[in-house]
Amino acid sequence: MPKKPPKKQDPAPKGGHRRSSATPPVSQGSDNLPDLSSVRLNMEQEMARLGKLLNEREFESIDEVNAFLQELLAETGGMIPKTKAETPLEKAQELVYQAMQASNPKKAAQLARKALKLSPDCADAYLLLGDLEAKSVEEARDYYEKAVAAGERAIGPETFETGKGHFWGIIETRPYMRARQQLADLLWELGEPEAALNHYREMMELNPGDNQGVRYVLLSALLQLCKNDEAEALLAQFEDDAFAIWHYNRALLLFRKYGRSPEAEQALLNAFEQNEYVPDYLLGLEEMPFEEDFPEAYGWGDEEEAILYVSRAMVLWAQTPGAQTWMAKIYNDLDLE
Secondary structure, X not given: OOOOOOOOOOOOOOOOOOOOOOOOOOOOOOOOOOOOOHHHHHHXXXXXXXXXXXXXXXXXXXXXHHHHHHHHHHHHOOOOOOOOOOOHHHHHHHHHHHHHHOOOHHHHHHHHHHXXXXXXXXXXXXXXXXHHHOOOHHHHHHHHHHHHHHHHHHHOHHHHHHOOOOHHHOHHHHHHHHHHHHHHHHXXXXXXXXHHHHHHHHHHHHOOOOOOOHHHHHHHHHHHOOOHHHHHHHHHHOOOOXXXXXXXXXXXXXXXXXXXXXXXXXXXXXXXXXXXXXXXXXXXXXXXXXXXHOOOOOOOOOHHHHHHHHHHHXXXXXXXXXXXXXXXXXXXXXXXX
């Protein structure tokens, strides 16, 4: 059995109380509004412009497409040229992109309402208004449901058929996918887990590559609801996922299935290796920070990742009889080697 690795000399987290949450984790690497980074937002706008330029032309082969792109980028110094918004929805989406980058919430809301006057099919506008103006979760739900409906209208039934399996790769589907994820997250918070699960599952069917990170939310939800077989299938679908949530939840699932078995122990040791900080927080050896001090970003295997994982997975380990005692024994045994 490997020895416990020495602790990295990172600054100690701010002290506070231990906290568990019944809410699945916020999707890692997700595109949830209004947290789109400027880089990601600019990339989405550029991809939309590129798609429009390509759709305006007819190509007979991929070689022609590549030749066009090479010539275009050579002429513009590697930049995708701006295109003019023509349809009401395109104009509305441009306003929403401006709203997303606005530093003034009031200005952002004004732009979102202006976008909806141009096109009631602008899903991102409803999302922004839900985030900025909803005074209750019920009001936010209404905005999010309107956003999903608007996204469905904007995409059209044909794209749902032809784009299934690579949905996120179609730029026009992204507002809809963002809306559906936020609605699902809210439904979970409102105590409607089955409705939330249905949204997560269908999103995974539309986009099995899971660019949004829906799998992280879905996995935690399945484990909390003790849908262990479905959780096991999801883990196998993304077997090489390297984040702490995947390693530690795999170990937890194997413990549920086989108890104190060699398979479960090896999975837990692999999880220790991936992120050494999780056991200290999960077992109460280190104090969790207050929620307002939770990190806003994290890296693979770092202490911030551990804090965010434990804040949302404590309930999963606590609801599994003997799981934390089992982890503590294996963790302590590493010191005795």
